[in-house]
Amino acid sequence: MPIRVLTADDHPVVRNGLRAIIANERDIELVAEATDGAEAVALYEAHRPDVVLMDLRMPRLDGIGATRAIVAADAGARIVMLTTYEGDADIYRALGAGARGYLLKDMLGAAVIQTIRTVAAGGRVIPPDVAARLVEFTPRVDLTERELEVLGLTAKGLRNRDIARAIGRTEATVKAHLKHVMEKLGVDDRTAAVTVALQRGIIHLD
Amino acid sequence: MPIRVLTADDHPVVRNGLRAIIANERDIELVAEATDGAEAVALYEAHRPDVVLMDLRMPRLDGIGATRAIVAADAGARIVMLTTYEGDADIYRALGAGARGYLLKDMLGAAVIQTIRTVAAGGRVIPPDVAARLVEFTPRVDLTERELEVLGLTAKGLRNRDIARAIGRTEATVKAHLKHVMEKLGVDDRTAAVTVALQRGIIHLD
DNA sequence: CTTGGTGTTCCCCTTTCGGGGGACACGGGC
DNA sequence: GCCCGTGTCCCCCGAAAGGGGAACACCAAG
Numbered sequence: 001m002p003i004r005v006l007t008a009d010d011h012p013v014v015r016n017g018l019r020a021i022i023a024n025e026r027d028i029e030l031v032a033e034a035t036d037g038a039e040a041v042a043l044y045e046a047h048r049p050d051v052v053l054m055d056l057r058m059p060r061l062d063g064i065g066a067t068r069a070i071v072a073a074d075a076g077a078r079i080v081m082l083t084t085y086e087g088d089a090d091i092y093r094a095l096g097a098g099a100r101g102y103l104l105k106d107m108l109g110a111a112v113i114q115t116i117r118t119v120a121a122g123g124r125v126i127p128p129d130v131a132a133r134l135v136e137f138t139p140r141v142d143l144t145e146r147e148l149e150v151l152g153l154t155a156k157g158l159r160n161r162d163i164a165r166a167i168g169r170t171e172a173t174v175k176a177h178l179k180h181v182m183e184k185l186g187v188d189d190r191t192a193a194v195t196v197a198l199q200r201g202i203i204h205l206d
Numbered sequence: 207m208p209i210r211v212l213t214a215d216d217h218p219v220v221r222n223g224l225r226a227i228i229a230n231e232r233d234i235e236l237v238a239e240a241t242d243g244a245e246a247v248a249l250y251e252a253h254r255p256d257v258v259l260m261d262l263r264m265p266r267l268d269g270i271g272a273t274r275a276i277v278a279a280d281a282g283a284r285i286v287m288l289t290t291y292e293g294d295a296d297i298y299r300a301l302g303a304g305a306r307g308y309l310l311k312d313m314l315g316a317a318v319i320q321t322i323r324t325v326a327a328g329g330r331v332i333p334p335d336v337a338a339r340l341v342e343f344t345p346r347v348d349l350t351e352r353e354l355e356v357l358g359l360t361a362k363g364l365r366n367r368d369i370a371r372a373i374g375r376t377e378a379t380v381k382a383h384l385k386h387v388m389e390k391l392g393v394d395d396r397t398a399a400v401t402v403a404l405q406r407g408i409i410h411l412d
Numbered sequence: 413c414t415t416g417g418t419g420t421t422c423c424c425c426t427t428t429c430g431g432g433g434g435a436c437a438c439g440g441g442c
Numbered sequence: 443g444c445c446c447g448t449g450t451c452c453c454c455c456g457a458a459a460g461g462g463g464a465a466c467a468c469c470a471a472g
Contacts, residue, residue: 011290011311013318017223084217105217112219144448157398159428172451179430188430189458191397192363195411198404205405350419365458377458378422385460386419394460395428 002029003120006049008040008066009033009082010058014105018053018082021109028116037061041069044077050120053112054099056083056090064090064097071098078119082112087201088138101125141184143202150177152203155194208235209326212255214246214272215239215288216264220311224259224288227315234322243267247275250283256326259318260305262289262296270296270303277304284325288318293407294344307331347390349408356383358409361400 005028007018015033022030031047034040038061040054052070056063063081070077080101081094091102100119103112115125143151146167153163160178164171182188185196197203211234213224221239228236237253240246244267246260258276262269269287276283286307287300297308306325309318321331349357352373359369366384370377388394391402403409 011223012314013220013223013227013288013311015223016226016315017219017221020222020226021219082219105219108218109222146449154397155401157393157395157401159395161428169449170451172453173449175430176450182430187363189363189365190429191360191400194397195361195363195400199411205401352420367458375420376422378424379420381459381461382421383419385462388460396459 002027003051003116004029004031004047004049005051005053005116006031006040006043006047007033007053008035008037008043008058008063009053009055010035011055014055017109018112021112022116025113028113037063037066037069040066041073044070045073048074050078051116052077052079053082053103053116054079056081056086056094064093067094067097067099078122080115080119080125087199089141089201091201092140093201095126138200141200141202143181143184147177147181147184148203150174151181151193151197154178154190155198155203155205208233209257209322210235210237210253210255211257211259211322212237212246212249212253213239213259214241214243214249214264214269215259215261216241217261220261223315224318227318228322231319234319243269243272243275246272247279250276251279254280256284257322258283258285259288259309259322260285262287262292262300270299273300273303273305284328286321286325286331293405295347295407297407298346299407301332344406347406347408349387349390353383353387353390354409356380357387357399357403360384360396361404361409361411 005022007015007030009015009018019030019033022028031049032043034043036058040052041061044052054063054066063083067079067081070079077098079099080103081099082103082105084105094102101115101124103115103125118125149167150163153166158166160171160174164174178190178193182190182193185193187193187196198205211228213221213236215221215224225236225239228234237255238249240249242264246258247267250258260269260272269289273285273287276285283304285305286309287305288309288311290311300308307321307330309321309331324331355373356369359372364372366377366380370380384396384399388396388399391399393399393402404411
């Protein structure tokens, strides 16, 4: 029995590429292709594939959300996040959501196939080459909900006073949160806090 | 005689996808695949393809630089930038560098084929659907070299004083440049200047 | 040649930030 | 019960940042 695979990516070119890569393997069968996270969840339910190759960035529902939804319904789901490197935070979140693997898009087709087989067999592919090392050198940073909220508003260019109004708190509170954020990120000004958080995937523009 | 095409993208998955899309067309031939900008320039010289499908973001030399180099050597080169939307500034730069088309990666394979034919025939494909509109609503912003330099250092989290030292000018000068940047971008603080510039592709992290 | 625009440079003044603390309430975990 | 993380708020003060001019060089157009 072949390994049944579902792909989820909003770029047709990427879907085509994965289809082409999989087509060469006799024992791997592409059962469906989703174009966004919501569709991925629906198609997973409909086909119950052995492995899901999921993009992180998608419309409607992103890869993290789709992974959470699928794993919630089927704890045994084998999902591989296949994306470009967008910061260590996304890796933590993907694995935290239940992903069994994390592949970078600059890997060769052979690596994709290899990963599908490994994950289908119940294994995990926590990038031994790339992410693993990056993760070693970048201590994990956990911001609280409030800190994340304040940082997000800071990224929009709001002043402490306006952030305070936005969240219904005093400016002193906002300053305290931002101070903690800067400490955790190891920087000493709001602009650096924002760019570092963006690089590490802790926050996103949009 | 078939339309001879060269692709340039650092993601194997994407190259596979383009190869698969092109393989279905009898009159289009994929003559070579580059994995970065420098290779694209070399392969262009070696094969002189009719059309180049070029990614914007690549190692060593990016799509803009590769386009400039190719066009400098062959003014008649027909290059299509094929990338995800990363701000209007990149579109301006790509077209300014000599690209004949600008395709978004979320377009269907048919659109890619259509574009190849149009550009091969000497036409231009300035995205009639996406970029065109976005360009209408986002007035073009041109920052001077100095302003760009100051903004870039600001994004790294440097203080005005340190930026001043870095470029060998006084802090007052840096503040003036930054003030102009904020005016041009329509914001009133450095953090917003950075995030807006990032969104529009005027500057990049890394 | 003179005008006008652009890019660069600089200073003064007011507002906002960042860093050093510390305080108190609430909740879960040991 | 006690501790610790989280969230809230406060003070003080020096350091940055933002806003409003303004001078100068340069180049292109009238």
